[in-house]
Amino acid sequence: xxxxxxxxxxxxxxxxxxxxxxxxxxxxxxxxxxxxxxxxxxxxxxxxxxxxxxxxxxxxxxxxxxxxxxxxxxxxxxxxxxxxxxxxxxxxxxxxxxx
Amino acid sequence: xxxxxxxxxxxxxxxxxxxxxxxxxxxxxxxxxxxxxxxxxxxxxxxxxxxxxxxxxxxxxxxxxxxxxxxxxxxxxxxxxxx
Numbered sequence: 001x002x003x004x005x006x007x008x009x010x011x012x013x014x015x016x017x018x019x020x021x022x023x024x025x026x027x028x029x030x031x032x033x034x035x036x037x038x039x040x041x042x043x044x045x046x047x048x049x050x051x052x053x054x055x056x057x058x059x060x061x062x063x064x065x066x067x068x069x070x071x072x073x074x075x076x077x078x079x080x081x082x083x084x085x086x087x088x089x090x091x092x093x094x095x096x097x098x099x
Numbered sequence: 100x101x102x103x104x105x106x107x108x109x110x111x112x113x114x115x116x117x118x119x120x121x122x123x124x125x126x127x128x129x130x131x132x133x134x135x136x137x138x139x140x141x142x143x144x145x146x147x148x149x150x151x152x153x154x155x156x157x158x159x160x161x162x163x164x165x166x167x168x169x170x171x172x173x174x175x176x177x178x179x180x181x182x
Contacts, residue, residue, distance in 0.1 A: 085123060
């Protein structure tokens with residue numbers, strides 16, 4: 001038992017050294033893919049919102065393949081889940097509200 | 100590219116990234132606001148409960164005293180029955 005406890009620090013440090021390169025790779029992708037939108041991208045965002053609205057108005061969203069539609073649903077769900085992540089941060093608790 | 104094993108990073112559409120960050124921000128605000136509201140409500144309930152607890156404890160104490168007196172009386176009857 002004492003031996004196992006004594007091994008914990010070296011286990012943690014070796015785990016960290018093993019995880020570092022992977023984390024660096026993750027960060028390289030995240031810098032590009034998870035970056036907050038720049039001010040220069042506002043026109044593109046506006047155009048995207050306009051496209052969403054027109055496709056909702058004209059019913060163009062019904063004219064897509066099942067594959068496209070399911071991908072769009074997944075992307076939309078992912079975007080909405082960020083709201084719940086934010087809620088967890090805002091209420092400073094993971095499950096339920098700690099009143 | 101040896102440092103990027105999964106190819107170059109995908110260019111995520113600005114609309115999606117904008118949606119993510121704005122939903123994250125609204126989520127943080129909503130969570131803080133809702134937490135505040137719920138804890139205020141709970142605070143009020145706790146005050147009411149504390150007041151009720153005093154009354155209830157008093158009542159329980161009286162009932163206990165009555166029950167104890169009745170028990171002692173019954174025991175006395177058993178030990179020394181009336182002739």
